[in-house]
Amino acid sequence: QVQLVESGGGLVQAGDSLRLSCAASGRIFSYWFVGWFRQAPGKEREFVASALWSDGTTNYADSVKGRFTISRDNTKNTVSLQMNSLKPEDTAVYYCAVRRGLGVRTEAWAYTDWGQGTQVTVSS
Numbered sequence: 001q002v003q004l005v006e007s008g009g010g011l012v013q014a015g016d017s018l019r020l021s022c023a024a025s026g027r028i029f030s031y032w033f034v035g036w037f038r039q040a041p042g043k044e045r046e047f048v049a050s051a052l053w054s055d056g057t058t059n060y061a062d063s064v065k066g067r068f069t070i071s072r073d074n075t076k077n078t079v080s081l082q083m084n085s086l087k088p089e090d091t092a093v094y095y096c097a098v099r100r101g102l103g104v105r106t107e108a109w110a111y112t113d114w115g116q117g118t119q120v121t122v123s124s
Helices: none
Strands: 003-007 010-013 018-025 033-039 046-052 058-060 068-073 078-083 092-099 118-123
Touching: 003 092, 018 033, 018 092, 018 118, 033 068, 033 078, 046 068, 046 078, 058 068
Parallel strands: 010 118
Antiparallel strands: 003 018, 018 078, 033 046, 033 092, 046 058, 068 078, 092 118
16 A cells, blocks of 8 residues: 655645745655545546656646646655745645556546645635
């Protein structure tokens, strides 16, 4: 089992930047994916970004493309999400997750390991 612990959330103003981190314990295989999801109150959990563990190839939701950057450090077993130009609609609990399988997927059910989440609030 992979255990994930997120950190770095907080309250910021629109236009600010924030960096989330996720520390993973346990082995992550090269063909697995690490991802970030978010869930706003009353809404379903939605895909934000993912990266292939082996080479860091990334995939983003259209809503964050150009503003967010996912990166992984497989020497330290960490995943980060750099969020720039934040908007009030980015307000949500952000979750780090691992997908134990081949191919890029954006559905939450395709990810098997989850962190506890970290709150990001963007004020207007």
